[in-house]
Amino acid sequence: MTEIAKLGEFGLIRHLTEGIKPKNASTLRGVGDDCAVMHYPDKEVLVTTDLLMEGVHFDLTYTDLRHLGYKAAQVNISDVFAMNGTPRQLTVSLALSKRFTVEDMDELYAGLRAACDRWGVDIVGGDTTSSFTGLAISITCIGEADAADIVYRDGARDTDLVCVSGDLGAAYMGLQLLEREKSVYYQQVDEAKKRGDKRALEQLAHFQPDFAGREYLLQRQLEGMARGDIIARLREAGVRPTAMMDISDGLSSELTHICTQSHVGCRIYEKNLPIDYQTAVMAEELNMNVTTCALNGGEDYELLFTVPIGDHEKIEAMDDVKLIGHITKESLGRVLVSRDGNEFDLKAQGWNPLK
Amino acid sequence: MTEIAKLGEFGLIRHLTEGIKPKNASTLRGVGDDCAVMHYPDKEVLVTTDLLMEGVHFDLTYTDLRHLGYKAAQVNISDVFAMNGTPRQLTVSLALSKRFTVEDMDELYAGLRAACDRWGVDIVGGDTTSSFTGLAISITCIGEADAADIVYRDGARDTDLVCVSGDLGAAYMGLQLLEREKSVYYQQVDEAKKRGDKRALEQLAHFQPDFAGREYLLQRQLEGMARGDIIARLREAGVRPTAMMDISDGLSSELTHICTQSHVGCRIYEKNLPIDYQTAVMAEELNMNVTTCALNGGEDYELLFTVPIGDHEKIEAMDDVKLIGHITKESLGRVLVSRDGNEFDLKAQGWNPLK
Incomplete structure (x- = not known):
């Protein structure tokens, strides 16, 4: 098991987002700058966001981190479908207490990536920080739709x-x-x-x-x-x-x-x-x-x-x-x-x- | 002082976002649906997100909630400027422990709104939920830029x-x-x-x-x-x-x-x-x-x-x-x-x- 402090914030983000290649033409720039950059010349842009707190939204005594990542992504993607849109990009912010290891985050990201792959969504950014208490996960999903379809x-x-x-x-x-x-x-x-x-x-x-x-x-x-x-x-x-x-x-x-x-x-x-x-x-x-x-x-x-x-x-x-x-x-x-x-x-x- | 439970989640969001009128032509629909809807036909879309945790990023023994809201918005808006872009929309997710009152949230939102007004940014969405521990604030800022300017x-x-x-x-x-x-x-x-x-x-x-x-x-x-x-x-x-x-x-x-x-x-x-x-x-x-x-x-x-x-x-x-x-x-x-x-x-x- 690897302590997260060993990698540091930027090392962890690099490790978790390694090998993520944008699949959507609308994704111009993903993880690694102050902002992600997207291109939506012919569509309306849809944005939804959710904040999940340990103990309130999930209980890690019976939810494994892979399922949690999968569900956290699905829940946000669902909001874009609910506008009759197509989900395209996702950002992930995590606040971690010291009990989590790099391997734990690999599991969480495996779930996030599986859900994103299922719907052709690109992970384009995020923020990783610490928490004195439990795990907090904030996800923003960006999608598109024709104005007449929304x-x-x-x-x-x-x-x-x-x-x-x-x-x-x-x-x-x-x-x-x-x-x-x-x-x-x-x-x-x-x-x-x-x-x-x-x-x-x-x-x-x-x-x-x-x-x-x-x-x-x-x-x-x-x-x-x-x-x-x-x-x-x-x-x-x-x-x-x-x-x-x-x-x-x-x-x-x-x-x-x-x-x-x-x-x-x-x-x-x-x-x-x-x-x-x-x-x-x-x-x-x-x-x-x-x-x-x-x-x-x-x-x-x-x-x-x-x-x-x-x-x-x-x-x-x-x-x-x-x-x-x-x-x-x-x-x-x-x-x-x-x-x-x-x-x-x-x-x-x-x-x-x-x- | 008013207990937040009295208003409930939707009541609180309604109360906090009352009277917010979109100022930007790119904001088609703000708070109140599954997603916010934006219109960016001639620009690239910039998205940045931050997660702030009590005890890690701020200490409420010396930061009042109005300043905290102001700073939380400024910090995200700053990331859009750092791409040479113009900030336009902001979403706010809050996780609150029971010690916060409706009046506390009014203060936090007064700060958020002051920062948004300073830069002509529309608050277009958010999520309000509970936390067993401290306050968590997740902000996503959306902006625009000409492709050649980024x-x-x-x-x-x-x-x-x-x-x-x-x-x-x-x-x-x-x-x-x-x-x-x-x-x-x-x-x-x-x-x-x-x-x-x-x-x-x-x-x-x-x-x-x-x-x-x-x-x-x-x-x-x-x-x-x-x-x-x-x-x-x-x-x-x-x-x-x-x-x-x-x-x-x-x-x-x-x-x-x-x-x-x-x-x-x-x-x-x-x-x-x-x-x-x-x-x-x-x-x-x-x-x-x-x-x-x-x-x-x-x-x-x-x-x-x-x-x-x-x-x-x-x-x-x-x-x-x-x-x-x-x-x-x-x-x-x-x-x-x-x-x-x-x-x-x-x-x-x-x-x-x-x-």
């Missing part, structure tokens, strides 16, 4: 259809699963310590959490896949959403953003919410309402979008896109129609990082 | 002149002064506690550090002014630098970057280093070598640049720009010529945040 949150209109890609609530269930296994582990360690049971403690060093049959939930929590494939398929099908967001804080919260900014209401059908079998089983096991998980569980990074009602058949024909309801006049409010036909107000109960 | 670090050529704006070492001396007054304060508190002297402790609550005659050092440390005025004057004078950087880690460190990337050497004259009177007095008082402070003290955010020797007279005629030496062949190394004519190797001993 989809904002404020374009939803009465009678538009409300659609989501993939399925909902799985990332949240994955988090519950990881938290449960973590507490089981610590409980067993505590008990073994109380008993003074050295043999049990040794065995616990090789503790294997029970994830059989839950692989999908874990993958959804740990990888956070951006849905560029859906953007590409919508384009192929000739569908241009009227409003779009990615679902990071939960469906209810994001629907509220679209409705508020578009000055419309919506009517969503519980029976249409896309939920994976593993999500349903896990919710049952934890005695949680699976609809609540689908509505308010965060980090799915699926796309929520509205399309004109004339695109109904095109949407019906698309794999992995589900029609969950429709847009109404603002005065009708935001309504969830339950399986038994009752109506409820949709409330944004998504994750509030400031509570 | 100045990289790798363009310095043999016989070019080496110039710096303003003066060096003052920000570092300001930091020493603040650290000294902080330790004087805590020493007096400790002693009063040991004596059980309640009256002294009450008086210490109104402790007034002695900064008389050192105002310039404090200002340099707390405000971190970007030198857009120098960029404008170079343009007016028809001088295009061949290489340029801003001095954040110390002159020696930055000169090393330019020489390494340009494959050249340099010859710098100690007697030409611009040093303010207050910097010299403070170094004397602290028994430090003032040349070492000017060479290795960080955070001056002055511009270091090289110009063709033919621009000698134009540079000589400019206020607040000093000619400190010249570029040589790489084989001649990086040399500091002392006042008494001795030659020393210039070593980058700048601040290493990872040591």
Whole structure:
């Protein structure tokens, strides 16, 4: 294991970004100067940024650094797709406490680079510094779109259809699963310590959490896949959403953003919410309402979008896109129609990082 | 005082960015969607990013939040000037621990907005989240430049002149002064506690550090002014630098970057280093070598640049720009010529945040 101080700031950046070759024509100059330089003569430029803090956004007791890097990049890339754009460049700033080694950063960068390679994105800059406490990761993603293609949150209109890609609530269930296994582990360690049971403690060093049959939930929590494939398929099908967001804080919260900014209401059908079998089983096991998980569980990074009602058949024909309801006049409010036909107000109960 | 949890993430962002109106034609959409949208049909796009961590980059015992916001923005804006560009947009990500109030964030944003107003920069986005520990601030600045105007670090050529704006070492001396007054304060508190002297402790609550005659050092440390005025004057004078950087880690460190990337050497004259009177007095008082402070003290955010020797007279005629030496062949190394004519190797001993 190599101490980071041995390389120093510039040595570490050089080491981590070695061999990164820009793939996009819009990348004129990457890492190594005061700024990265980009060329966007015929497109609009999209910029999004996220700050991830250890203990708040990730827990390194069950997230390995490679997955963390992969997810951190995907989450930002997802925001560019959510504008109907194409991601092109990424900058990475890291603040590290002394417990991290050069090899740890290699892992984190392997994840970042894998996500960037997946979507043809160039890593063009960054900042590496120290932290007295945990790890902080700040990522900025830059993308492009034709002016006419950009989809904002404020374009939803009465009678538009409300659609989501993939399925909902799985990332949240994955988090519950990881938290449960973590507490089981610590409980067993505590008990073994109380008993003074050295043999049990040794065995616990090789503790294997029970994830059989839950692989999908874990993958959804740990990888956070951006849905560029859906953007590409919508384009192929000739569908241009009227409003779009990615679902990071939960469906209810994001629907509220679209409705508020578009000055419309919506009517969503519980029976249409896309939920994976593993999500349903896990919710049952934890005695949680699976609809609540689908509505308010965060980090799915699926796309929520509205399309004109004339695109109904095109949407019906698309794999992995589900029609969950429709847009109404603002005065009708935001309504969830339950399986038994009752109506409820949709409330944004998504994750509030400031509570 | 208002708890941040009361507003929530979106409420806080709304509150902080209320009334921000884009001033630049290149800003199409600011805060409030998945991405900010910008329009750069005729220019290259410049992007720089910085991550500032409490305890590493700033100490809130002597930096107020308004100054911190002001400096955080200036530092990023400075990187765009260092490419010979014009800053246009800024995104701000904050991670806050529970001890911060809405009023604290108002102060921080007042500083950010003052710096942005000073340079005509639009705040176009951000992310606000929580932190278990201290405050983290991540800023990304976006700017523009004509392709032919951009100045990289790798363009310095043999016989070019080496110039710096303003003066060096003052920000570092300001930091020493603040650290000294902080330790004087805590020493007096400790002693009063040991004596059980309640009256002294009450008086210490109104402790007034002695900064008389050192105002310039404090200002340099707390405000971190970007030198857009120098960029404008170079343009007016028809001088295009061949290489340029801003001095954040110390002159020696930055000169090393330019020489390494340009494959050249340099010859710098100690007697030409611009040093303010207050910097010299403070170094004397602290028994430090003032040349070492000017060479290795960080955070001056002055511009270091090289110009063709033919621009000698134009540079000589400019206020607040000093000619400190010249570029040589790489084989001649990086040399500091002392006042008494001795030659020393210039070593980058700048601040290493990872040591």
